[in-house]
Amino acid sequence: MPKKPVYDNESIQSLKGADRVRLRPAVIFGSDGIDGCQHSVFEILSNSIDEARQGYGSEITVTRYLDKSVRVEDHGRGCPVDYNRKEERYNWELVFCELYAGGKYNNDSGENYEYSLGLNGLGLCSTQYASEFMDVQVRRDGYKYTLHFEHGENVGGLGKEPYKKKDTGSVFHWKPDLQVFTDIDISAEYYMDVLKRQAVVNAGVTFHFLNETEPGRFEQTDFCYENGILDHARELAGEDSLTAVQLWQSEKRVKDRADMPEYNCRINVAAAFSNRVHVAEYYHNSSWLEHGGAPDKAVRSAFVGQIDAYLKQNSRYTKGEGKITFQDVEDCLVIVISSFSTQTSYENQTKKAITNKGIQEAMTEMLRHSLEVYFIENPMDADKIAGQVLINKRSREDAEKTRLNLKTKLTGKMDMANRVQKFVDCRSKDVNERELFIVEGDSALGSVKQARDAGFQAVMPIRGKILNCLKADYDRIFKSEIITDLIRVLGCGVQVKTRANKNLGVFDINNLRWSKVIFCTDADVDGFQIRVLLLTMVYRLAPALIEEGKVYIAESPLYEITSKEETYFAYNEQEKAEFLKKLEGKKYTIQRSKGLGENEPEMMSLTTMDPKTRRLIKVNPGDAEEAARMFEIMQGNDLDGRKEYIAEHGNEYTEELDVS
Template sequence: MNHTYTSDSIQSLGILGGVRAKPASIGLESHNHTFLEILGNSIDEHRAGWGKEIIVTKHIDGSVTVRDFGRGVPMDQNKAGDWSYKKVFDELWAGGKYKNNEEDGGSYQYSLGTNGVGATGTNYTSDFFQVSVYASTAKVYQVEYEKGVETSDGIQIRKNADKIAVGTMITWRPSSEVFRGKSEIDDEFIITTLQDQAIVNGGLKFLFQNERLGEEQVFYFQDGVKDYIKSISSEEHSLTDVVAWTTEQKGKDNDKDKDYKIKADIYFSFNRETSFSRYYHNSSWLENGGTPEDFVKNSFTFVIDKFLKDQNLYAKGEKKISFDDVEDSLLIVTSTYSTISLFTDQTKKKIGSDFMKRAITAWLREQLEVYLVENPQEVKLILTQVLVNKRSREKAEKTRLDVRKKLAGTVNNLTARIDGFINCKSKDATKTELYIVEGKSALGSTKQGRDAEFQAIYALRGKILNCLKADYDKIFRNEIIVDLLKILGCGIEVKSKHAKNLNTFDLNNLRWSKLIICTDADVDGFHIRTLLLTTIYRLMPTLLEEGRIFIAESPLYEITNQNKSYFAYSDREKEEIVATLKLKGNVLIQRSKGLGENTAEMMWETTMNPKTRNLVQVMKDDVGLTQQYFEMFLGDDIQSRKQYIEENLHDYIENGLT
C-alpha cells in the first residue's frame, strides 16, 4: 500500500465520469430507476394536458423505447443561441420545471420531474441513448449519444414527410459498466410500474410491447384509482362503496417560506376481508411513505375512535383502537401533488411537508366526520368491523405470547418432556427423519424396527384436532399439536390478517429432512392421516410446497409361502404375488395387522427401511388440488361438500372407492 498522500493523489473524473462511476450521487439507484426517469417526463406531459397514450417497447437487444404523444421536447435553439436539447439531455440541473410554483404555473403545475437530472443522468449512464422528437413545426429532430457523449454526426433535422404524430421517442440501454453488470431493465419492473401509473393516471393508456416474447399488454383504468379499488375489492365482503374526495390548498411550511399549492385526491372503501394501501405523489409511488401515510393514520384513527366513544361501543376499560385495526379492513389510495418538490431525494420514494400534513389532516378529519354522520348504515358496519379487528388482534397477540412460551426449548430437552417422542442420535437435519405414527400401540414396534441413528418417532395420543375449522387459540390449547410443533422446530405460518403476528416460520429451523406420516391401512388410519395433513396445511403449508411431507404405506396383506413372507400394498399386488407363489406350494394370505401388532423386523422391512419401504411424497404440484379438497371436505363450505357427495357417491358404492 502506498501511504503517500500529496497533491498528485487528487483526481477528477469530470461530471460525466463522476456520474458513470457513482450514479447514486445524482440519485440513480439502479438500472431500473432510469426507466422511471424517462417515463416520468412523458407522464408529466399527459398531466399537463398533452397525450393520452404512452407506448413502451422492450427490444430484443434489451434496450427500451418510451414513446409519448405530448408536445415534444424542445430541441432547437433558444433566443441566446443555445441548443435546448443539450440542456435537457446533456446538462445536469437544467430543465423546464423550475417555475411550477410561479403564478402562471410555468409549463407544468404538478410534475413528477423537478430537478433537471433524470434525462441527463439516464443518458450519462447508458451504452447508447437516442432521441427522436416529432415537433408541431412538422420537423423531426434526432440526436444520439454513446456512453453520454454525443455522436460526431450531431443533431439531425429533417421534415416530417410521413406526418408522424407529434411527440417524443427515447431509446436507451443502461450500461453494465455503470450498474454492476445490469444492462437490461427488468420486465417485471416495467409491468409493475405501468400498472401503478395507470392506476394513478386515470384515462392514460400504457401499451407495453415485449419484442422478445412477442407479447403486448395494455394498462388502463378509465376512472383510475376508483376503478382499481373496485377491481381488487372482495365484493361479497364489501362494507362501503368507493369514496372519492379531492382538495386543493395553498400554504407554506413556515413563516419564512414561500406559499405553494398542494392537491390531494383520497379514495377509500371498507371491506371485511380485503385491505390495501398505496400512496402516490406527483404520480410517483411512495414506497417509503412520509406525509400521506401520516395524515391518513392520524385522521382515520382519530375520527373512528371518536365515533366509537360517542356511541359507547368500547367495553368498560377497553383500550382504544390503533390504525392497524382500521387498516385491516381499509382499501385506500392517496394521490397528492405539489407545485414544489417535496421528495426527500431523487428516488422519489418519500415526501415530507409540514404544511401538507397540517392542512390535509384537518380537512380529512372533517370529511370523515361528515361522511360517518351522513351514512349511519355504513358507519355501523365500519365501527363493528374495526372492533372485530381490534379484538381479534389482541386475542392473536395473547395467543402469540402463549405459543412462544409453549414452543420454547431445543430438541435436546424434548425427549423427557414430550410423551410419545423418541429421538434419534443424529442432529444432522439433512439426514434425520421423523415418523409420526398412530397411537402409542405403534410406538414399540416402530422404535424397535427403526434405525436409531437417524429415525425419530412421535406417537400421537388419540385423534388430532381438525385445524381447518378451529380458531388459533383452540389449536394451541391442543397438547398433541403443540408437542408436534415443538418437535418440528420450524415455527408456524399464519394467513389470517388478524393473526399475522403469529408468523414465526423458518424452514431453516426444521429439524428433519423428512416428515413421514405412518398410520394403519384402515379407515381410522386414513382419517388420522388426513387430519395430520390438514394441520400441516393450516400451520406450515411451506412444508407441503417444499416436498418435505411423505406418507409411509402400510401393507394390506402378509402372504406366507414356504416359511417366507411377502407383503402386498393393494389387492392387485396381492393377486400378482399369489399367482406367482401358487406354483411353489400352499399360500397363506392374512390381512395385515395394525402397526402395533407388527414385529420389529416387519416394520423395518415394510415401512422404515429406505431401500424397501413405500413412501408417497406429497408433491408440490398436488398442493393446489389438495387445498381445494381440504377446503371442501374439512372446511366450512357445506354446500360444495353436499354437491360432491351427490355427484360422486355412486362411484364409491359401485366401484368400492375409498
C-alpha cells in the same frame, strides 16, 4: 511483497461527462440492476406525463421491443433543442448532455410547469448517458429535429428540417446499456403496472402500451381513467364496500419551516371503507410513493384521531377499553391519495417517498376536517365505520392473546419424556440424524419401540383418531391434546393465520428437533384415514415442514410371502405377482400383512425402520394439497361432490371392501 497502493495528490480524480452516470448508475437510479433500469425508463416517461398534465397532448405511447429497447412518444410541446441565446449553447446539449439542466427549477411561478414529476434536471441526460443508443425526434416551431447518441456521446449533431404539419411532440427510442446495468430485460408486467398507475393519477390521459411479442407483431393495451383516482378507488373497493367512495379535494399555500418560502400544494383523496379489502396508495406529482412518507404519516394521524374521537363521543368503547390503532383502521380502509406541489422533497432521485413537513401538515388538517364533516353528514356510514374498526380492534387483541397462549403452550424447553404422554425419545442430540416415527396406537408403539434404533429413532403414538384440522377452528384445534403434544414434540411451533391475515403462530423451522418426521400407519382403511388426518394437520399448521421435505410416509408391505428358503414382502400387487412367478413350483404361504402392532420386531426393523431396507415416501406440497382436497370431498360438507366422486370412482375401490 505486494506493492502498497499510493495515496497522494495525484490520486484524486473526478468523473466527467457520461462517466458520471455510466460508472456510478446507482447514484442516480438507485441501483445498477433491473430496478435502476426500470427507473431510467420512468425518467423519460415522466417528461411526457408532465406535458400531458399541463394540457399539451392527451395520449402517450410506450413500446417495448424484443431487443429490450424502449420507445416513448407524446404529443406535448416538444422538448426545446435549438440554440439558447441566454445560455449561449444549444438546448439539446444542456438537456441531453448536462446534469442538472432543465426547465423545472422555477415551478412555483407556474411559468413552465405548475406541478411536475421532473425536478432535478437529471432524467433525460442520465438516461441518455446510460443508453447503448438513443434516437430523438422533436416536432415544434414548424421544424422536425433529430438527434442520435451512442454510449452517452452525440453522433452527427442536431438534424433540422421544416415540418409542415401542425402537430407537436417528442419521440425517444433508446436501449438501456448492458455496460451500465446488469439487467435490462424489463418485463411487460412492469410497464403495465406503471402505465395503469399513471392513468389513475392523470385523469383523462390515455396510455397506450405496445408489447412486441414476435418480430413486427405488437399486443396493445390501453389505460385511461376519466375520473382518475375516484374511478380507481371504486374499482378497488368493489360493489360490496361498506361505504361509498368519497372524493375530497383541497389546495393551499404551505411551507416546510417558518423561515422558508411558501409553495402551492394540491391534495386529492378518494376513500372508502370495506370489510373485504384494504388498500392504501399514495402518489405525488403522479409518482407512486412506494414507501409513502408524508402522506402515510398524515393518514395515520388523521384517521386514528378522528375515528377515536367519534368512538369516545358516541360511547362506543367499553369501560376500560384501550384506544384503536392505525392497524384497526387500515384493515378496512381503501384510500388513494394523489397530491401535487410546486416544491417537493423526495428521499432521493427514485422518488419513492416524500418528506415535506408542509404537505404532511396540510394533508393531516384536510383529512381530519373532511372526515369530521363526512361523519356529521352521513351518520349511518359513521356508525358502520366505527363498528367495523371496533371489530378489527377486538379481533386483533383476541388474536394477540391467542398468539401468546400458543407461544406459551407450544414452545420453550421442556422435558418431553415427562410432559408428553407415552412419547419415547432417542439418545442422539444431533438434529441432522434424529427421526420421529408417529405411529397408530399403543400396540404399534410397542412393536416400533422394539424394532427401532434407540440411538436416533424416537416414537410418538397417536391415541385415537386425530381432529380434522381442515374444518375445525383454531380454538378447537389447540384444545386437542393429541395435536398440542405433537406440536410440542416437533418443537418448531405453528404457522397460523386468521382470516384477517394476522399471523398468530410462533414458527421457526430451525427449531425443528428432527431430520425426518415419519408417519407410520397400518395399510388398511383406518390407517389411511389417520395418515390423511396427519397430513392435513401438518398442511394447515406447519406447511413449511412439507415444503422443506421433512415429512415422510413409511410404506408398509401389503403381503408377506413365505417359502422354505426365504420370506418376501410385496408392497403392491405388481411386486406380489413378480414374487409368485419366482416361486412357481415351490411351496409358499401368502397372507395380507398384519397391523403394525402384530408384527414381529425383526420384520418391523426390516420393512419399516432400518434405513438400509425400508421404503420411505417423501411428502411433496402437491401430495398434501391432494390429501386435503380428498378429505374435504369424503368428509366435508359438500354432499353432492361426495356423491359425484363415489359414482365416478367407486369401482376403483371394490377390491378394498371387507365383505363376505
